[in-house]
Amino acid sequence: MASIKISDIRHIAKLANLSLSKSQESRFFTQINSVIEHINVLCEVDTSNVEPTSQTTGLENIYREDNVDAISMLKSNQVTSGTDKIYNNFFVVDMILSEKI
Amino acid sequence: MTMDIPSTINETRYGLLSKKYKVVDLINAYLAKIARYDGEINSFITVCEENAYKGAKKADALISELGEKAFQDYPLLGCVVAHKDVFITEGIRTTAASKVLDSYVPCYSATAVKRLDDAGAICIGKLNCDAWAHGSSGENSQFGATKNPWNLEYVPGGSSSGSGAALAADFCLLSTGTDTCGSVRLPSNYCGVVGLKPTYGAISRYGVIAMASSLDTVGPMAKTVEDVEMMFKVLSGPDAKDATIASVKYQSKSSSFKIGIPKEFFGEGLDDEVRNNLDSVIQIYKKLGVDFVDVSLPSTKYAISVYYVIQPAEVSSNLARYDGIRYGNSRDAFGDEAKRRIMLGTYVLSSGYYDAYYLKAMKVRTLIRKEVSVVFEKVDAVIAPVAPTPPFKIGAKANDPLQMYLTDIYAATANLSGIPSIAIPSGFTKNGLPLGFQLMGPRFSESLLFDLGKKYHKEISYKPSVAKL
Amino acid sequence: MRYTPVIGLEVHIELSTKSKMFCGCLADHFAKKPNTQTCPICLGLPGALPFPNKLAIEDTIKLGLAFNCNINRFSKFDRKHYFYPDLPKGYQISQYDLPLCVNGQYVLSSGKKVGISRIHLEEDTGKLIHQIVNGKRVSLIDFNRSGVALVEMVTAPDFHDVSDAVEFLKETQTIVRYLGVSGADMEKGSMRLEANLSLADESIDLSKGELPNYKVELKNINSFRFLEKAVKAEIERQSTLLEAGEAVLQETRGYDETKNTTFSQRSKEDAKDYRYFPEPDIPPLRFTDEEIEKIKSSLPEMPSDKRKRYVEVFGLPMNYATILASDITRAEYFERAVFIGSKHNVGPKTVADLMVNKYLDSEYDDPESLVKKIVELTKKEYASAKEVQEAIEEVIREQEKAVNDYRNGKGAVVGFLIGMTQKKLKGRGDPKMVMNRLISYLNSVVK
Known part of the structure; x- marks a missing residue:
């Protein structure tokens, strides 16, 4: 498997919505590469005809009925208590100019 | 006034019923000890005196009104608990030891917190940990490293560092931790207390800040196996808020125990003191009539690699909600370790790499699970060291993430396969640092692990010891 | 050069379940005070976990069966990652490689067949309003809609005429209402449309499944009429470009209603990379044949079957049948009136005529009184x-x-x-x- 380039670091940071300093970029470049080198041993494992495990519960079809749980709904002062950037009970951010990707 | 702080639930109950002390006296004693010694140990991020006194008043009223019956209704009445600061507590600041949440006061409580509250336990504060539970030493807290009460130059183990240290220092009777890859067992081991990493799906994760959702478990910690078992009884069972919890009747067995010794856990890199201590534990069990057989888990050598694909991937997803819009600070406030894991996780999930890393890791995870279940067809439990070495010095691995990651090498198997594992103290190094071992069992075999743990401690007449401060 | 339009549709439908998809919050968010119907789960607070709504899953399967889809016997939810302020968790719980319904088909009135690639279930996002507050350009976020059950239906690029696309969309709206799974109201946003469009020249053999090497996505279209206009305008634009020998850029475009043109919506330069992986907080879904059969047998008669029956059994002209069958409540009223009328020598045609041309059903709440009225009306013409x-x-x-x-x-x-x-x-x-x-x-x- 491939190792990672410094341009990849910048691309990943963008995808992850992180802004990295130049020193973080180069530090992470080295550290992440050494971890990737370590995890590359997985290549040697034969996994043909092996199903992936995404969870270990063995459970299936766990649902709730379509009932309104009014008790768990938060009061509007609770909803907005985590920030002071509130206007008429809306959360406020700088105007979003780019469209959703 | 100084008083002897009780070290078990039973002692606490006895003291309260025999009117040796009231709950409020206990709170006074714990708070005094925290005030005097925690400045240095740094096991608490938030101490909630007001909440503790409020709970004490209520508990004292119940005891004077109902006497012994109060303890039937509230099995943990008057027991002082502290939560790892990843447990959401309504009205009490919850930080995940990260600057992102340094002033976040939640408006709801975790199911685990509620269940302990409802059982009569009293929350005295929120415990330090590696930020977002990322770490094995407790050094990665943005609120300062926690120190090992047995020797302040050493790490207490992480990520539930405060949960281990606070118990060892007698700052609380019970604590909660989370174990995604050893984060309950390692600090239990390094601080000389008992900690359970339960079966995935045994205890609700609702309201516990997620690290890696398919691996995270909520773990009770205390000074004895009995107390951890009591906490487990209170905490386990279905929750209408967590779709991954199974409804199970936990059962043990009465005789002819067979324990497996997996050779892959006793190979190169295992410290001699740890190895010798384990040998002595095995001798004790043999004396008790337990059979031992050699077993093999050959894919163990891939466990850490699998873990370091799946975990960062899920971390990158779970930390995506912290955007500073609805609560908390902006993403710039993440520390280096969180950013590193987000980056790594984003990379292994990104287009073109998913199959090579994430899908591959999920497949090797299947192989590990299969090996584990084959072993448990032959044995009731498996014994292993918790970590390759006893506690290490603060700073020893701080600049090498990979070396730090390898601390978890014996922990990963239980998390990847979803099985329970209990860390049990079993003595001290010649330098006076705690030693211990872990017992793993098949899924939902907690009762059996408790029984095995109690057998061992009974045989060595175990008395919980408290670090001298 | 002659070009054949190649059109595919993407339809989002908000289900009308009482509670949201993964939490117990009230789902009906229309015209409510902002951020008053939220909880830790749909606000993406630390530690919260999703718990799936059974009815929403059944409703999605119903829709799939109505469009002749295969229901995946094994299905699951996945996390779809992107950052946007209306997406509180930084990911949307959606379905990736194992959607509930796949490979459906719908037959247009012309007999042409349209493939339904997939129908999957996901959660809706919050709502953004762009505004100037105290001289500052800001976006306001309301999370009442966050977490509401949302179905996404994707068709194959099988439409070659925009009127077919519109017919399909109208029929989809009717079917959704027949099933009672959503109001499918475009104005309230409970039905939302997107189209993707490219033009095939004669070198591309569509019958062999060949497709142009690009497509343009048309977004933010809020009525059938605007969809029709936007697609027509876009066909114009693309054919002009192609005829001039220029390539059409693969991109997302919006529709300007006043200018009747489409315009480029520059998305971030990084292409989509949603980093899907299976949602670990929700166990997978598995269905037995019996369960699917049970849901199938609960489906009402579909509008196309109704129209056919109205023509063949009641002898109505097709335009009457279409009008009456377009609304299930009206169709049921009509059928009841026909039944009562048969005892009073009032035929289906008479009932249909008075409903379609005179809207008599709007004056009489129940079919009984309508028939009574019809009998009275027709009596006047009897001989003395x-x-x-x-x-x-x-x-x-x-x-x-x-x-x-x-x-x-x-x-x-x-x-x-x-x-x-x-x-x-x-x-x-x-x-x-x-x-x-x-x-x-x-x-x-x-x-």
Whole structure:
């Protein structure tokens, strides 16, 4: 498997919505590469005809009925208590100019 | 006034019923000890005196009104608990030891917190940990490293560092931790207390800040196996808020125990003191009539690699909600370790790499699970060291993430396969640092692990010891 | 050069479950005070976990079955990652490689077939409003909509004519309402449309499944009419480019209603990379054949079947059938009225006519009173009692033989005599009156 380039670091940071300093970029470049080198041993494992495990519960079809749980709904002062950037009970951010990707 | 702080639930109950002390006296004693010694140990991020006194008043009223019956209704009445600061507590600041949440006061409580509250336990504060539970030493807290009460130059183990240290220092009777890859067992081991990493799906994760959702478990910690078992009884069972919890009747067995010794856990890199201590534990069990057989888990050598694909991937997803819009600070406030894991996780999930890393890791995870279940067809439990070495010095691995990651090498198997594992103290190094071992069992075999743990401690007449401060 | 438009559709439908998809918050968010219907789960607070709504899953399967989809017996939820302020968790719980429904098909009225690639279930996002507050350009976020159950249906690029696309969308709206799974109201945003469009020149053999090497996505279209206009405008734009020998850029475009043109919506330069992986907080879903059969048998008659029956059984013209079947409540009203009418000699055509042309159903809440009204209305045109009596007497005089037969016990001739009477009345005789009066007069004559 491939190792990672410094341009990849910048691309990943963008995808992850992180802004990295130049020193973080180069530090992470080295550290992440050494971890990737370590995890590359997985290549040697034969996994043909092996199903992936995404969870270990063995459970299936766990649902709730379509009932309104009014008790768990938060009061509007609770909803907005985590920030002071509130206007008429809306959360406020700088105007979003780019469209959703 | 100084008083002897009780070290078990039973002692606490006895003291309260025999009117040796009231709950409020206990709170006074714990708070005094925290005030005097925690400045240095740094096991608490938030101490909630007001909440503790409020709970004490209520508990004292119940005891004077109902006497012994109060303890039937509230099995943990008057027991002082502290939560790892990843447990959401309504009205009490919850930080995940990260600057992102340094002033976040939640408006709801975790199911685990509620269940302990409802059982009569009293929350005295929120415990330090590696930020977002990322770490094995407790050094990665943005609120300062926690120190090992047995020797302040050493790490207490992480990520539930405060949960281990606070118990060892007698700052609380019970604590909660989370174990995604050893984060309950390692600090239990390094601080000389008992900690359970339960079966995935045994205890609700609702309201516990997620690290890696398919691996995270909520773990009770205390000074004895009995107390951890009591906490487990209170905490386990279905929750209408967590779709991954199974409804199970936990059962043990009465005789002819067979324990497996997996050779892959006793190979190169295992410290001699740890190895010798384990040998002595095995001798004790043999004396008790337990059979031992050699077993093999050959894919163990891939466990850490699998873990370091799946975990960062899920971390990158779970930390995506912290955007500073609805609560908390902006993403710039993440520390280096969180950013590193987000980056790594984003990379292994990104287009073109998913199959090579994430899908591959999920497949090797299947192989590990299969090996584990084959072993448990032959044995009731498996014994292993918790970590390759006893506690290490603060700073020893701080600049090498990979070396730090390898601390978890014996922990990963239980998390990847979803099985329970209990860390049990079993003595001290010649330098006076705690030693211990872990017992793993098949899924939902907690009762059996408790029984095995109690057998061992009974045989060595175990008395919980408290670090001298 | 002649170009064939290649159009695919993406339809989002908000389900009308009482509670949201993964939490117990009230789902009906229309015109509510912002951020008053939220909880830790749909706000993406630390530690919260999703718990799936059973009804929403069943509703999605119903929709899939209505469009002849295969229902995946094993399905799961996945996390789809992107950052946007209306997405509180930084990921949307959606479905990736194992959606609930796949490979469906819909037959247009022309007989042309349209493939349904997939129908999956996900959670809706919050709502953004762009505004100037205290001189600052800001976006305001309301999370009441966050977490509401949302179905996404994706068709194959099988439409080559925008009118087919519009027919399909209207029919989809009707079907969704028939199933009762959503109001599918475009104005309230509970039905949202997107189209993707490219033009194939003659070198591309669409019949072999070949497609142009680009497509343009048209977003933010909020009515069928605008979809039609936007697609037409986009076809214009693309063919002009292609004819000039230029390539069409693969991109997302919006539609400007006032200028009747599409415009580029520059997305971030990084292409989509949603980093899907299976949602670990929700165990997978597995369905048995029996469960699917049970849901299938609960489906109402589909609008196309209704229209067919109205034409073939009730003898209605197709345009009447289409109008009546377009709304299930009205269709049910009509069928009930037809049933009651059959006992009062009121035929389906009469009922349909009065409903379609005179909107009489809007004046009468229940079909019983409608039929009563119809009977009254049609009575006025019957011949008067005097006319009937005269006609009967004339017939009795003329049909001596039949009267004799009756006298000799041949009751069957009554039918013949009624027919003769109606013939004299040019069919205007009230059948009941004709029969009653004929029999009593006959009896008085033969006594």
